[in-house]
Amino acid sequence: xxxxxxxxxxxxxxxxxxxxxxxxxxxxxxxxxxxxxxxxxxxxxxxxxxxxxxxxxxxxxxxxxxxxxxxxxxxxxxxxxxxxxxxxxxxxxxxxxxxxxxxxxxxxxxxxxxxxxxxxxxxxxxxxxxxxxxxxxxxxxxxxxxxxxxxxxxxxxxxxxxxxxxxxxxxxxxxxxxxxxxxxxxxxxxxxxxxxxxxxxxxxxxxxxxxxxxxxxxxxxxxxxxxxxxxxxxxxxxxxxxxxxx
Numbered sequence: 001x002x003x004x005x006x007x008x009x010x011x012x013x014x015x016x017x018x019x020x021x022x023x024x025x026x027x028x029x030x031x032x033x034x035x036x037x038x039x040x041x042x043x044x045x046x047x048x049x050x051x052x053x054x055x056x057x058x059x060x061x062x063x064x065x066x067x068x069x070x071x072x073x074x075x076x077x078x079x080x081x082x083x084x085x086x087x088x089x090x091x092x093x094x095x096x097x098x099x100x101x102x103x104x105x106x107x108x109x110x111x112x113x114x115x116x117x118x119x120x121x122x123x124x125x126x127x128x129x130x131x132x133x134x135x136x137x138x139x140x141x142x143x144x145x146x147x148x149x150x151x152x153x154x155x156x157x158x159x160x161x162x163x164x165x166x167x168x169x170x171x172x173x174x175x176x177x178x179x180x181x182x183x184x185x186x187x188x189x190x191x192x193x194x195x196x197x198x199x200x201x202x203x204x205x206x207x208x209x210x211x212x213x214x215x216x217x218x219x220x221x222x223x224x225x226x227x228x229x230x231x232x233x234x235x236x237x238x239x240x241x242x243x244x245x246x
Contacts (some may be wrong), residue, residue: 044073045232048085049098051078052178053218056196057098061238065231068238072231080175082152089221095232098239100152101217113219114243116194118157119207121184128190129206136166136212145180145191146170153177153194153216160213168192181205194218197243 045065047058054076065074077094079085085097086105101112120139122128128138139161146168147154161168172189174180180191185205194216195207220236222228228236 043069043229043231044075045096045229045235046075046077046094047096047098047235048077048079048088048094050080050176052176052196053098054078056178056198057239057243060242061235064238065235068234069231074231074235080148081150083150086221089223092223095222095228096236097221099218099221100156101219101221102152102156105221108221108223109225111220111222111225112217113240115215115217116196117215118192118210118213119195120210121181121191121193122206122208123185123187124204124206126187126190126206128208131208134208134210136161136164136210139168139190139192140166142169142171143189144168144170145172145174145183145189147177147180147191147193148173148175151176156216157192157213164212 049058062074065072077088079088082099082102085094085099086108088094089097089108099110101110104110120128120134128134131138147157170189172183174183174191177191177193177196180193181199183189184191185203187204192210192213195209199207220239222236225233
């Protein structure tokens with residue numbers, strides 16, 4: 001294993017800040033802070049994604065990250081669409097973006113972490129809940145709860161249905177996939193949503209697999225992996241460890 005040589009932090013402190021502006025007794029403290037940054041003990045990690053992704057994918061990683069980097073700061077900036085996440089990344093407002101992986105974006109590196117299968121969320125007493133197999137053709141018609149039009153998952157889903165020649169109609173919309181499950185449980189319709197971690201059938205809701213639909217790839221987007229600080233790389237790695245690299 002190759003070991004990275006850490007700089008002499010006292011020398012770094014003298015190089016970055018003119019000695020005339022830092023008293024000798026302050027140089028040791030500044031050097032210690034710079035050493036913490038170099039070792040990944042301190043620093044800030046700014047992450048953008050949707051609120052659902054924070055709940056479903058990152059709760060355990062946040063706890064593990066605190067244990068590994070108690071002096072680092074972890075900040076979340078929630079957005080309502082993947083486009084907003086990419087914009088925040090391009091502007092330099094964040095270090096990491098958890099997004100639906102799609103077409104290449106200039107100046108951004110994308111890495112798929114997990115592919116999410118699609119499921120049909122229905123109320124337990126819905127006739128569909130008793131079927132042993134659901135096909136996209138079975139979904140044609142109305143009574144569906146639609147995902148937000150500006151979401152990447154909605155775009156992927158619409159594209160998949162168009163290729164299969166399936167047309168859905170809906171008069172009910174929600175802000176995200178997690179929210180779509182609530183009206184489905186109330187009998188307000190059926191919802192095609194990605195299968196998320198911890199999403200088990202509870203109460204009145206049942207989740208029926210839709211294996212004929214291509215899975216939804218999600219993962220990290222960054223400006224440059226090699227430019228990330230150690231805490232950012234560590235947090236990204238924790239998510240990959242917990243959810244399995246695709």
